[in-house]
Amino acid sequence: MKNYKFGVMMKSLLLAGLIASPAVIADTIKLGAAVSLSGKYSTAGNHTKKGYDLGVKYVNSMGGVAVNGKTYDLEIVYYDDESTPARGASLAERLILRDKVSFMLGPYSSGLTKAIAPVTEKHGVPMVEANGASRSLFNQGYKYMFAVLSTSEQYLQEAVNQIALKAGKPASEITVALAIENDPFSQDIRAGVLDDVNRHGMKVVIDDKLPRDLSDMTSTLVKVKALKPDLLVVSGHSKGAALSVRQMNDLGVSVNMLAMTHCESAKLHDKEKFGNLADYALCAAQWSPSVSSEGAVFGTAGNYSSIFNDTYGYVPPYQAAESTAAVIVMADAITRANSLDKDAVRDALAATDLSTFYGQIRFSEAGNNIAKPMILRQLIDGKYYVVAPANVAEAELVYPRP
Amino acid sequence: MITYLNILIDSPEFLAQLVINGLLVGAIFALIAYGLALIWGVMNIINFAQGEMVIFGGYLTYTLFYQFGIHPILSIPIVTVLLFVFGLLVYKAVIFRLLGEKDIFITILATFGLAILMQQLMQAIFGPDVVTANPELGMMHIFDGKVSISNIQLISFFIAAAVAIALFIIMKYSRMGQAIRATAQNPRAARILGIDIEKVYANTFAINAALCGIGGSLVVMVWTIHPFVGLVYTFRSFMIVILAGLGNFVGIIFAGMGISSLENVTGFVIGAEFQAAVIFCLLVIILVTRSIMARKKRQYIQ
Numbered sequence: 001m002k003n004y005k006f007g008v009m010m011k012s013l014l015l016a017g018l019i020a021s022p023a024v025i026a027d028t029i030k031l032g033a034a035v036s037l038s039g040k041y042s043t044a045g046n047h048t049k050k051g052y053d054l055g056v057k058y059v060n061s062m063g064g065v066a067v068n069g070k071t072y073d074l075e076i077v078y079y080d081d082e083s084t085p086a087r088g089a090s091l092a093e094r095l096i097l098r099d100k101v102s103f104m105l106g107p108y109s110s111g112l113t114k115a116i117a118p119v120t121e122k123h124g125v126p127m128v129e130a131n132g133a134s135r136s137l138f139n140q141g142y143k144y145m146f147a148v149l150s151t152s153e154q155y156l157q158e159a160v161n162q163i164a165l166k167a168g169k170p171a172s173e174i175t176v177a178l179a180i181e182n183d184p185f186s187q188d189i190r191a192g193v194l195d196d197v198n199r200h201g202m203k204v205v206i207d208d209k210l211p212r213d214l215s216d217m218t219s220t221l222v223k224v225k226a227l228k229p230d231l232l233v234v235s236g237h238s239k240g241a242a243l244s245v246r247q248m249n250d251l252g253v254s255v256n257m258l259a260m261t262h263c264e265s266a267k268l269h270d271k272e273k274f275g276n277l278a279d280y281a282l283c284a285a286q287w288s289p290s291v292s293s294e295g296a297v298f299g300t301a302g303n304y305s306s307i308f309n310d311t312y313g314y315v316p317p318y319q320a321a322e323s324t325a326a327v328i329v330m331a332d333a334i335t336r337a338n339s340l341d342k343d344a345v346r347d348a349l350a351a352t353d354l355s356t357f358y359g360q361i362r363f364s365e366a367g368n369n370i371a372k373p374m375i376l377r378q379l380i381d382g383k384y385y386v387v388a389p390a391n392v393a394e395a396e397l398v399y400p401r402p
Numbered sequence: 403m404i405t406y407l408n409i410l411i412d413s414p415e416f417l418a419q420l421v422i423n424g425l426l427v428g429a430i431f432a433l434i435a436y437g438l439a440l441i442w443g444v445m446n447i448i449n450f451a452q453g454e455m456v457i458f459g460g461y462l463t464y465t466l467f468y469q470f471g472i473h474p475i476l477s478i479p480i481v482t483v484l485l486f487v488f489g490l491l492v493y494k495a496v497i498f499r500l501l502g503e504k505d506i507f508i509t510i511l512a513t514f515g516l517a518i519l520m521q522q523l524m525q526a527i528f529g530p531d532v533v534t535a536n537p538e539l540g541m542m543h544i545f546d547g548k549v550s551i552s553n554i555q556l557i558s559f560f561i562a563a564a565v566a567i568a569l570f571i572i573m574k575y576s577r578m579g580q581a582i583r584a585t586a587q588n589p590r591a592a593r594i595l596g597i598d599i600e601k602v603y604a605n606t607f608a609i610n611a612a613l614c615g616i617g618g619s620l621v622v623m624v625w626t627i628h629p630f631v632g633l634v635y636t637f638r639s640f641m642i643v644i645l646a647g648l649g650n651f652v653g654i655i656f657a658g659m660g661i662s663s664l665e666n667v668t669g670f671v672i673g674a675e676f677q678a679a680v681i682f683c684l685l686v687i688i689l690v691t692r693s694i695m696a697r698k699k700r701q702y703i704q
Contacts, residue, residue, distance in 0.1 A: 213631060215625060
């Protein structure tokens with residue numbers, strides 16, 4: 001009996017502690033983020049952090065977030081997850097329990113998001129993530145995770161639609177070759193492409209799963225040379241993108257349409273390193289500075305791009321843009337919830353319908369953004385041009401690849 | 403699978419393409435594998451940091467190319483010297499402690515630790531990006547233009563061959579080469595005859611590092627590298643050595659070129675996801691047959 005009373009007392013003390021939790025001391029709302037500042041994702045992780053920082057800076061400079069008639073500044077507590085999932089999960093735990101952050105922003109990559117989501121879910125902390133696109137994140141029934149980006153199976157679907165339009169022959173005669181890495185994320189991309197290929201009734205002539213420790217693509221590319229497919233789809237992170245353009249050139253392989261992912265992170269546009277090897281490749285992107293979307297905080301996509309460029313000295317890659325968008329979405333949801341209560345903000349997030357420079361954002365039941373399409377950009381002489389979908393295209397797709 | 407096989411039968415030029423390509427790049431692997439066999443045979447150390455030393459050599463070539471404007475092929479002598487010195491340093495820091503270690507796992511653990519350290523350091527120094535040093539030498543067409551060979555692969559092949567011949571001569575005729583071979587045969591007898599074994603070991607390890615450096619320069623010119631791809635080269639050279647047998651110089655060359663060709667052909671016919679599996683199965687079959695044959699002669703495989 002005594003013990004029971006003691007338990008109740010402790011509980012109410014704890015509750016009191018939680019209510020007066022130091023998350024809102026002074027006039028800031030603490031957001032937590034574990035991003036990869038070192039390790040193999042450090043390049044993209046740094047883009048993510050810069051995107052978050054710019055988002056916070058602009059939200060604060062525009063008056064911050066108003067809750068119950070009081071305005072708060074946003075502040076982010078960062079940790080470096082060293083590109084390791086286990087570290088990411090423990091840092092999320094630490095952010096929530098020790099640093100007592102109110103809400104979370106996502107890490108970089110699907111793998112890290114997969115590691116962190118169960119932790120935020122357990123503690124009921126809403127997380128807006130911007131860099132985890134794997135389809136497998138959205139069939140776990142997570143209630144507190146929201147993603148501003150398009151999911152992985154959408155990455156190259158547009159390329160399939162384009163070959164259907166451009167090939168100039170019935171879909172049943174169009175041949176497609178797939179060279180896609182054997183990891184969950186890339187295989188999601190493959191599943192999406194296959195869905196569309198089957199829907200059009202095209203024929204898959206090569207379906208190679210590239211090994212994770214990819215070092216040579218000769219056998220796959222000679223197959224491409226032999227079978228001359230209309231469309232070659234390559235996805236194997238940056239190493240797959242870099243290796244395939246290098247080896248296609250060395251083996252004298254050419255296809256009418258080459259669609260890839262990770263062109264930007266492989267720096268295929270860097271003419272000093274790749275020359276014109278990757279010219280006319282189609283690259284999947286979440287966002288581009290030239291898309292015609294706009295929102296309240298940054299205005300148009302182009303405007304965001306120039307602000308980013310002025311601040312950090314380079315054109316924002318989509319990893320940075322979507323990270324900024326996550327901050328905007330979080331600020332919007334807190335404002336609409338008019339409360340710092342975790343569940344109220346979660347519900348506000350679920351009801352989000354927001355125009356941003358990054359595109360329209362509206363979440364499905366599973367938490368992924370269903371309002372923004374993936375775009376396809378063509379790389380010509382070191383520059384990317386949006387060529388699909390038609391409503392955001394800035395240039396005509398060059399087909400066949402010269 | 404049958405379709406792909408039919409392609410090879412109907413159009414042998416694709417088979418030629420796969421095999422020639424495998425033979426050319428196989429020479430690079432043979433070079434790296436020879437280094438592994440050398441320190442394995444002489445010092446009884448299996449170096450699991452072999453691939454990382456290759457990648458390190460590749461990064462040096464890349465850096466010399468983009469930072470100092472030195473053509474990747476011309477950077478090879480510089481990288482060779484740098485890696486030789488690096489090999490000596492690693493020997494003085496880590497490797498000499500492993501000499502005479504009865505338990506092979508200690509040496510594997512130590513060199514594996516070295517591999518992880520090197521991966522992280524390379525990542526810190528050179529960044530996590532995928533890099534390549536394209537010498538842009540164009541390509542060559544043979545068999546009526548049906549088979550394309552990039553000139554850099556051809557040049558790599560000849561460089562690897564030249565290094566192999568040079569190595570053969572050094573091992574056979576130079577004082578150090580003779581000392582290394584004597585130490586490999588019987589360290590105690592070599593010491594009694596006045597050979598400075600410490601020096602031999604240090605030089606052997608440094609020669610291996612230099613070979614890795616040359617291999618790495620060729621790898622970054624032919625393919626792409628990033629800090630975490632070293633293990634591929636370690637395993638590949640390990641496999642070549644197992645297949646050829648320790649101390650079998652000619653065997654290593656054939657195994658290196660054979661495995662690469664076979665891998666290309668199996669990748670073509672069965673699919674890229676199975677090519678490593680097929681090679682490993684083949685390795686098991688060869689080892690089992692060899693063990694059965696050895697048993698008949700009342701021997702065993704070491």
